[in-house]
């Protein structure tokens with residue numbers, strides 16, 4: 342029994358099936374910032390209910406609309422961010438060297454730039470924040486391409502990729518099934534995808550909703566168990582979930 346907040350009468354009954362595994366009997370989990378989170382007893386997913394409208398979420402994704410401390414893209418510590426991206430690009434170079442790579446929700450474009458410089462044939466980044474895209478275009482390798490548009494709009498360009506990357510984005514989107522289905526459309530069969538997202542059931546930190554950032558910036562929290570189910574549902578196989586002391590998951594998946 343969760344002791345965080347007593348569920349209001351109406352939230353006890355208003356649930357929906359688990360958007361990862363389809364389990365019907367999801368339960369009230371916690372109320373934060375006047376939003377309700379449900380929990381799936383089968384796959385452990387914690388998810389917002391109801392899903393906020395796109396109009397409510399969209400302003401959170403750019404500098405103009407986001408409240409302070411929400412998803413505003415930080416432009417400080419440029420050298421540190423550049424170096425961190427270079428290290429990550431080095432880890433996955435074998436999957437994109439001489440090939441095409443994309444970063445979905447690329448923020449200031451550091452990973453796109455790092456992949457381009459590490460030998461990607463063409464590196465692309467998409468993000469909904471026009472300021473982040475402007476920053477990326479001004480400050481990084483001009484060979485890379487940045488689009489300020491939705492995943493749907495980007496898919497319509499008809500490009501496909503050998504390597505995809507998305508770090509700390511999926512926990513913020515409304516329809517995450519459509520989001521992962523979009524990745525599957527972009528990544529070629531046999532190609533790879535790297536994903537990073539918080540692990541709210543991390544073995545060292547436990548499931549402590551009182552420490553979680555507030556919705557609606559965060560709309561769901563995954564675990565190792567349900568992220569695997571989600572990826573497999575959309576045509577990926579999990580190659581590796583990396584050991585991590587921090588409460589986040591880094592996952593490498595392969596498109597079937």
Ligand SMILES: [Zn+2]
Pocket residue numbers: 359360361362363364381382383384385386
């Ligand atoms: Zn479930």
